[in-house]
Amino acid sequence: MIEFRQVSKTYSDGTAAVEDFSLTVSSHTTTVLLGSSGCGKTTLLRMVNRMVEPTAGSVRIDDVDVATVRPVALRRSIGYVMQNSGLMPHRRVVEDIATVPRLNGAPRAEARRRAMELMEVVGLDPQLARRHPGQLSGGQQQRVGVARALADDPNILLMDEPFGAVDPLVRLELQRELRRLQDDLRKTIVFVTHDIDEALALGDQIVVLRPGGRTAQTGTPRELVEAPADDFVSRFLGLDAGRRKLRAAPRPGGGQVVTDDAGRPLGVLDDADGGPSAGAGE
Amino acid sequence: MTSLLEALDWVLTADSWTGPGGLGVRAGEHLLYSLLAVGLSALVALPAGLFIGHTGRGRGIAVVSTGVTRALPTLGVITLVALAAGIGLTAPMVAFIVLAVPSILAGAYSGVEAVDPQIVDAARAQGMSPRQVLLGVEVPLGLRLILGGVRLATLQVVATATLAAYVGAGGLGRPLFLGLRNHDYAMMLGASIVVILLAVVLDALFALGQRLLARRPGTA
Numbered sequence: 001m002i003e004f005r006q007v008s009k010t011y012s013d014g015t016a017a018v019e020d021f022s023l024t025v026s027s028h029t030t031t032v033l034l035g036s037s038g039c040g041k042t043t044l045l046r047m048v049n050r051m052v053e054p055t056a057g058s059v060r061i062d063d064v065d066v067a068t069v070r071p072v073a074l075r076r077s078i079g080y081v082m083q084n085s086g087l088m089p090h091r092r093v094v095e096d097i098a099t100v101p102r103l104n105g106a107p108r109a110e111a112r113r114r115a116m117e118l119m120e121v122v123g124l125d126p127q128l129a130r131r132h133p134g135q136l137s138g139g140q141q142q143r144v145g146v147a148r149a150l151a152d153d154p155n156i157l158l159m160d161e162p163f164g165a166v167d168p169l170v171r172l173e174l175q176r177e178l179r180r181l182q183d184d185l186r187k188t189i190v191f192v193t194h195d196i197d198e199a200l201a202l203g204d205q206i207v208v209l210r211p212g213g214r215t216a217q218t219g220t221p222r223e224l225v226e227a228p229a230d231d232f233v234s235r236f237l238g239l240d241a242g243r244r245k246l247r248a249a250p251r252p253g254g255g256q257v258v259t260d261d262a263g264r265p266l267g268v269l270d271d272a273d274g275g276p277s278a279g280a281g282e
Numbered sequence: 283m284t285s286l287l288e289a290l291d292w293v294l295t296a297d298s299w300t301g302p303g304g305l306g307v308r309a310g311e312h313l314l315y316s317l318l319a320v321g322l323s324a325l326v327a328l329p330a331g332l333f334i335g336h337t338g339r340g341r342g343i344a345v346v347s348t349g350v351t352r353a354l355p356t357l358g359v360i361t362l363v364a365l366a367a368g369i370g371l372t373a374p375m376v377a378f379i380v381l382a383v384p385s386i387l388a389g390a391y392s393g394v395e396a397v398d399p400q401i402v403d404a405a406r407a408q409g410m411s412p413r414q415v416l417l418g419v420e421v422p423l424g425l426r427l428i429l430g431g432v433r434l435a436t437l438q439v440v441a442t443a444t445l446a447a448y449v450g451a452g453g454l455g456r457p458l459f460l461g462l463r464n465h466d467y468a469m470m471l472g473a474s475i476v477v478i479l480l481a482v483v484l485d486a487l488f489a490l491g492q493r494l495l496a497r498r499p500g501t502a
């Protein structure tokens with residue numbers, strides 16, 4: 001469990017990035033911090049591994065204040081995936097993935113073996129192991145980033161817009177695979193994004209943020225869509241502009257055709273199992 | 283023109299190279315002084331420059347003090363130190379080190395500073411200690427520029443090491459000053475040519491090293 005207890009961060013230049021933010025992230029779940037650029041998401045995320053020190057309040061992991069843990073040891077126990085992949089340009093993929101196991105004292109051969117395993121887990125061709133990151137596509141780089149973060153089997157995974165820089169199709173595929181991975185691994189994930197669709201696709205819990213790291217609403221994806229707390233949330237989710245408004249009309253062969261607000265068909269709703277997810281989206 | 287040909291002729295004569303005061307011995311001394319001065323300077327300036335580049339601390343002082351020492355006339359420094367330390371190798375060595383340190387220092391901190399801050403940030407976020415970040419990320423990625431500082435320092439010292447002879451030490455300054463005193467311009471010019479050759483060869487070696495480094499992925 002990760003707890004943010006009334007944390008604030010004012011940077012040395014006077015920017016108040018986060019003010020009095022509190023949140024509990026349950027173990028083995030995915031929490032998405034959702035907000036537009038500059039609202040303090042990265043600042044909040046980096047408080048967990050002490051890449052940022054809060055100016056007030058505390059962050060606790062399983063009831064231990066992270067401020068009492070040595071930063072180097074803390075970071076080696078937490079996976080961190082960055083938007084720009086943050087891969088080491090001078091290291092081969094397999095060496096980069098093996099970084100944290102090596103730092104934690106695993107022998108070279110053991111760390112390599114682990115890295116090769118992880119490449120398979122994240123769906124990377126083992127042939128890429130000897131490449132440098134400059135020789136990989138954006139999507140492959142992000143997979144390497146995820147593999148590196150998972151390499152020493154951390155309980156916590158911090159992901160900062162990890163799929164933000166890849167093209168939309170690859171992004172959907174990476175999201176799908178992250179869901180599949182999470183079904184197996186059940187990590188405690190804090191995921192930062194400004195993409196509402198990504199948040200709805202991945203979050204067990206979503207925190208919608210206003211500028212200054214203030215919480216607009218916290219809830220499950222369903223709670224947010226069903227009952228947005230205010231205009232800000234509803235605008236952010238695209239509920240006001242009709243972007244998420246769907247229509248259903250009877251179909252000659254039975255069931256209903258579901259269309260978006262503009263009348264474009266999205267799928268078919270069977271009368272028998274007219275669940276909320278039938279065919280919509282993707 | 284004729285004196286240049288005479289100088290070349292003198293350099294290409296085997297007799298000029300042999301014997302205790304020959305060009306061979308003098309060039310060896312010259313190289314030895316230069317490498318010694320650059321080596322001693324690197325011993326101080328590399329760690330200091332890496333520290334400045336890594337922490338950003340002491341940068342202001344480094345910029346100012348390297349500016350000041352670069353403005354010092356080397357001959358003046360030699361004379362001044364020789365007044366205290368006497369005739370011999372000490373005074374020129376001190377002067378050469380004063381000459382070499384700023385270049386090596388500047389190369390080291392600008393090499394480290396040139397590394398993409400996002401990469402350094404990622405390395406820290408994986409849990410690398412400051413030392414591991416420096417030695418495992420900043421130095422390998424900044425090595426081309428760090429080496430550039432040593433290259434510049436070497437060139438400066440090799441070109442200046444003739445001054446060692448001014449206070450009685452050896453090196454290629456000996457035939458140069460001797461030629462000057464005896465109006466033996468072939469000898470004077472010939473010694474200068476050997477200094478230039480030495481500098482060019484060393485510089486080419488460094489250039490080769492830097493080119494090889496530039497081929498490594500990710501090098502700044």
Ligand SMILES: Nc1ncnc2c1ncn2[C@@H]1O[C@H](COP(=O)(O)OP(=O)(O)O)[C@@H](O)[C@H]1O
Pocket residue numbers: 011012013015016017035036037038039040041042043044
């Ligand atoms: N190191 C820093 N120094 C000063 N201001 C910063 C720093 N990092 C972020 N900020 C500012 O803090 C605010 C929140 O930034 P950030 O947490 O990166 O937001 P987000 O990740 O949501 O885009 C922004 O106004 C940003 O400019």
Ligand SMILES: [Mg+2]
Pocket residue numbers: 038041042043160
């Ligand atoms: Mg951010």
